[in-house]
Amino acid sequence: MFLVTGATGNVGRHVLTQLLTQGHKVRALSRRPDKAAWPIEVEVVAGDLTDRTALAAALSGVEAAFxxxxxxCGPDFAAAAESAGVGRVVLMSSGAVGDASAEVRASAIAAYHAEVEHALQASRLEWTFLRPGAFAANSLGWASQTKTGDVIRGAYAEATSAPIHEADIADAAVAALTRDGHGGQAYRLTGPDSLTNAELARILGQTLGRPIAYQELPPEQVRAAMTGHVPAPIVDSLLAIWAASVGRPAEVTSDVEKVTGHPARSFSAWVADHAQDF
Ligand SMILES: NC(=O)c1ccc[n+]([C@@H]2O[C@H](COP(=O)([O-])OP(=O)(O)OC[C@H]3O[C@@H](n4cnc5c(N)ncnc54)[C@H](OP(=O)(O)O)[C@@H]3O)[C@@H](O)[C@H]2O)c1
Incomplete structure (x- = not known):
């Protein structure tokens, strides 16, 4: 039995589907199980990753967990997984942990992912850390603008990232969950190209077949727009990370290929897979 957390999210939904396709038994933990349509074969446990009772129920009889x-969630998850006799845990951490830039390493984003990593490292569990950079799926935040016009307004036109397709992270997760040789490894997963926000908008437009431009807004205007639905320390971290990336190519690694055997998908391929969302 495999446990998939975040199974209603960008990456977890692919992990769940792939494990089922490979013929594995799968259980999902969700805070809102009634809001999702689950494949009939999936066992669903309702609960939060910070709830010990839900964790005990979710981890019982599990051999490996995503x-x-x-x-x-780290200490309680590690303790519950040890008590349940779980062998392997593949953590979706963040590329902010161990990033080359001091601003990123010092961010609230790096801190909470590192805390979960440390809890697993301190346990007897076999762990693998996936440290993805920016998700290509973050661009879905622009969809409301592309549906009503041809200009995306946002922070830092020249901020860089190497956006990764969620399916590549899921492919790596399934490889680490189901095959030997990934224990004690931390993989820095990125897309194949370092791109600025302005270039992302251009590729989005090219792939959708119409010109789309990027208009830079002052950081304080972006902060005001994010405040209220993103926690303040995360808003601060994101703005600092974007600012620090201007003029600096984003890290591009070959870890997707190393773990999955195939090269990372391009941003253009990601847009083609999500064209209907824009
Ligand atoms: N976005 C990026 O660029 C990026 C980069 C590096 C790493 N990451 C990591 O990827 C994660 C997912 O990112 P995302 O923004 O794309 O989110 P998402 O996958 O769209 O959705 C979040 C998922 O997490 C589950 N979840 C959240 N909090 C939970 C909790 N307390 N207990 C149980 N389940 C919980 C939700 O499940 P239910 O609602 O069904 O409970 C949902 O399936 C981030 O949290 C971060 O750690 C993201």
Missing amino acids: LLAAPG
Whole structure:
């Protein structure tokens, strides 16, 4: 039995589907199980990653788990997984942990992922850390603008990232969950190209077949727009990370290929897979 957390999210939904396709038994943990349509074969446990009772129920009889790094969940998850006799845990951490830039390493984003990593490292569990950079799926935040016009307004036109397709992270997760040789490894997963926000908008437009431009807004205007639905320390971290990336190519690694055997998908391929969302 495999446990998939975050199974209603960008990456977890692919992990769940792939494990089922490979013929594995799968259980999912969700805080809102009634809101999702689950394949009939999936066992669903309702609960939060920070709830010990839910964790005990979710981990009973599990051989390997895909863990989403909910803030603060590490110690209880590691203890519950050890008690349940779980062998392997593949954590979706973040590329902010161990990033080359001091601003990123010092961010609240790096801190809460590192805390979950430390809890697993201190346990007897076999762990693998996936440290993805920016998700290509973050661009879905622009969809409301592309549906009503041809200009994306946002922070730092020249901020860089190497956006990764969620399916590549899921492919790596399934490889680490189901095959030997990944224990004690930390993989820095990125897309194949370092791109600025302005270039992402251009590729989005090219792939959708119409010109799309990027208009830079002052950081304080972006902060005001994010405040209220993103926690303040995360808003601060994101703005600092974007600012620090201007003029600096984003890290590009070959870890997707190393773990999955295939090269990372391009941003253009990601847009083609999500064209209907824009
Ligand atoms: N976005 C990026 O660029 C990026 C980069 C590096 C790493 N990451 C990591 O990827 C994670 C997912 O990112 P995302 O923004 O794309 O989110 P998402 O996958 O769209 O959704 C979050 C998922 O996490 C589950 N979840 C969240 N908190 C939970 C909790 N306390 N207990 C149980 N389940 C919980 C939700 O499940 P239910 O609602 O069904 O409970 C949902 O399936 C982030 O938290 C971060 O750790 C993201």
